Amino acid sequence: MPAVLTRLATTLVAACLLLASYVVGTPQRAAAAEPGYLMTHFIGEGATGQQIYFSHSADGLHWSDLNGGGTALRSTVGTRGVRDPSLVRSPSGDRYWIIATDLCIGCGQSWGDAQTDGSRNLVVWESTDLVTWSQPRLLDVAGAIPDGRNAWAPEAIWNPETNDYVLYWATNATLNGVLKHRIYYARTTDFRTITTPRLYIDRPGTQGIIDTQVLAVPSGTGGYRYVRASGDGQITLEGSNSILGTWTNLGNLSGIGLTGSQVEGPMWMKFRDRAEWALYLDQYATGRGYLPVLTTGPASPDGYRLPAAGSYQMGGTKKRHGSILNLTAAEESRVQARWPATAVNRLQSYNYQDRYVRHVDFDVRVDPNVSPAEDAQFRLRAGLAGSGTVSFESVNFPGWFLRHAGSDLGLAHDDGTAAFAESATFRRVAGLADAQWSSFQSYDDPAQYLRHYAFRLRLDPITTATGRADATFRVTG
Template sequence: MSAVFSRLAAILFAACLLFTSQALTTPQRATAAEPGYLMVHFTGEGSTNQQMYLSHSTDGVHWNDLNGGGMVLRSTVGTRGVRDPALVRAPGGDKYWIVATDLCIGCGQSWSDSINNGSRNLVVWESTDLVTWSQPWLLNVAGAIPDGRNAWAPEAIWDPASNDYVLYWATNVPLNGATKHRIFYSHTSDFRSVTTPQTYIERPGSQEIIDTQIIEMPSGVGNYRYVRASGDGQITLEGSNSILGTWTALGNLSGIGLTGSQVEGPMWMKFNGTDKWALYLDQYATGGGYMPVLTTDPSNPAAYQKQTSGSYSMGGTKKRHGWILNLTAAEESRVLARWPNTAANRLQSYNFQDRYVRHANFDVRIDPSVSPAEDSRFRLRPGLAGSGTVSFESVNFPGYFLRHAGFDFQLVHNDGTAQFAADASFRQVAGLADTTWSSFQSYNYPDRYIRHYAYQLRLDPITTATGRSDATFRVTT
């Protein structure tokens, strides 16, 4: 009997090992009711790709682009480009911040410029609901660092020891005339002011470090409360029991063939309902974007497993250095409602059919041969004021809508007020000059319609045949 039990035990043990291996390779959602994950990221170089994009996943390894793959936030400050965002949720869940590098490669700034005389600021947005975001502002973090040349790859984590956030980033402070990026940190409670920067991580000699991200560990997993992964020539792992305490070197991922010459931008994600993690790494050397490496113990370099290309999907856009947030059900509902994959359309004039509604310096008119073409593309969102209305959100200035003020039209950032919602909402009705086209009736001035006059967009009462033609448009791709 003992031999039989021993054989059964061995079979069960082998089955458990096989199940554990399969579960790590292809993680599943713990329950169907659990919410998913939100990734904020940029997509590449140039003024359009170096903005904020969002993607969503239900299982943590298969991602879908939100907003039709279009940007969701655009920086209008500093270099007017942003990279490497961190998405910070307040401990109470009542406030959020996106903090990003102020950098626009290929749109007026070279890598040499950004390394040696780059922006010392970070770009910050704030929200109370994860969907309506403030205008961006600049936060000077590196200006007080002697000979600090830039501010890159910000991250932030709540520190219960100081009851505020530890904000950390990379700054080049040259050593013996050569570039040397170190990680600096400051304390902040609101991402509007920071304490005097202090050195956080400095590698010996000429070794640089740029990207690092910390994750807090649950009790009972590994030997440390916090683990950080850093891009410093390797993907180096370190552990500590306090954010600003002593960190212990744990090893790197060279054992699975991943070094800092191949990948960068480490980005943590914990799978819901289970002690499993993904460390996403940006394959910058080959231009491949992010790939996940899975583990059941982030503090143990030997526990990481590379994934085959067929076991994960990153969606339609390239994902570059960002941040992943485990969503609550309420957050997920709001995010998916705010950024569905609504098609981008143009509004073609009925009586000047070579002209389209476009914004130019935030004024609104109809023009032929619009350049850039994105200035004439809008997403017809469910009306901000509700009641069966529509609102026109700009594709290349997301969060900005067509709004009338004094019966003139401008492209304006949504301030979240009821007045803005009313001014930016319209009822789409049969075209006044041709019922196969469309006209747009004001929500708060129902006797007035969107029309062009001398090619400028206005909100007017319509009483003549010319007015009916001016107020008729085709919604077209």
């Protein structure tokens, strides 16, 4: 072979070896090359912390708060607070539900009251696209349980054997003379009506159980079709080949130093790019939120391992008991467009500069020293009715917007109609009293502007210097 061909062949072989080593040594998916994950959770106590929050991760380990860390959905029913949300997708992917505990600790109810005389309802939201959600509704699940005193930590999983969902939750009730939390279940197809609740998990003696989540695993993974993790004094793992069949105790996570006195709220996640799972556990005893425990075999307690230092990041808010959904590309696009990390703004009055636009009992006015501060915080979203316009979405009542009914301004929930969109949309123009500030012209009645009168917000035609000052605002942080 001529020398030049020899050198060429040697070069080609080296290049192939280099390419082969690159392919073998490089992960098959970059961090954001495929759709990521959506976590539904609450963040703490109080009326604001006990609501629905969303977070996103590209790799399942590093999380960013959606909606600027603000509330995504707010309960206006029952106790007006929610904990332990579970996000459920239908098998066909055309419908979603969020089911949550109807509980608001520190909002007029203590832990003792919640255990012995709490809400027997769950709170349910429904959606067809993962971003436009129904108003919350109550679903009575524990009212038919003898001596049932509450309904906590709901979960649901599709059961292919019965073609419906197994909805399960914890209820504190007396059975065989023992009062404690047990897991009950019912079947449903729509989260509106359920079958008669039945006992699902009961630990021996006085040992209660509150948190449990069932994971469907691929056939041949550890010998079980389903694995569940439960908080029952330990983090107990069990396996079964039928959701409503017999479950086998597999062990617990005490071998890696995690017990039910330290962690709760088990939350499963399957990494989409490899045969590995994360079992997220809420470090409630130390107040540190979620910790991912990793495994390649969910049914093998000995195979779980703690994450390496610095290998995960949970974002700005504390993540509490929730659930994780592996997103499709379309779902991810919709979610990130609907709940971006948008800035939080206030509207400062031009002629009373210690006062800001705020809502109170769904009325809107300008006040000083607003408390809670979130009542005066809004997100300036792209106008609901037209391009180049804005709409004002409440931070602590997401989905609720400033809108006019006649000349009166109020805070109202978006009902999806064109009429609502038009009445909640404004054109931002140069301030009528000072061009460095802003004024807001009604979209559906351009002759009128947003202004305050006797400190209440309304729409008016502006014809005087006082009116121009009343209709001028600064958009500020």
